[in-house]
Amino acid sequence: MPQDQEASQRRRSLLRATILIGLKDRPASIIANLADRLNKTRPAVSRSMPGLKEEGLVMRKAQTGWVLTAAGVQEAEAAKEALAKTAAAAGDDLRTWSLTGKERCRRIAP
Numbered sequence: 001m002p003q004d005q006e007a008s009q010r011r012r013s014l015l016r017a018t019i020l021i022g023l024k025d026r027p028a029s030i031i032a033n034l035a036d037r038l039n040k041t042r043p044a045v046s047r048s049m050p051g052l053k054e055e056g057l058v059m060r061k062a063q064t065g066w067v068l069t070a071a072g073v074q075e076a077e078a079a080k081e082a083l084a085k086t087a088a089a090a091g092d093d094l095r096t097w098s099l100t101g102k103e104r105c106r107r108i109a110p
Helices: 003-025 031-038 042-054 070-089
Strands: 058-061 065-068 097-100 104-107
Touching (some): 031 065, 042 058
Antiparallel strands (some): 058 065
């Protein structure tokens, strides 16, 4: 796979994990609110939602908006665990890192 495609796939995977973890914490009434909460662009989040819905990971409820399905909760927990392992392998506690902006990580004061 060419390097540009690999980088694009990593960005999509990280965005997907961020969305799932964000929805596990709290449902989102509209995509714009979710994007703001995750500090991601609305178009990027909006493009991701149909795929997540098609995979059965998210659904839109009339009363609460976007929520995780049972499969989505499992996927979010797996993503969070994978991020924790990555942070541990780097020698840092996950709590000292925060996803910000366009898939950048920044260190939070320990």
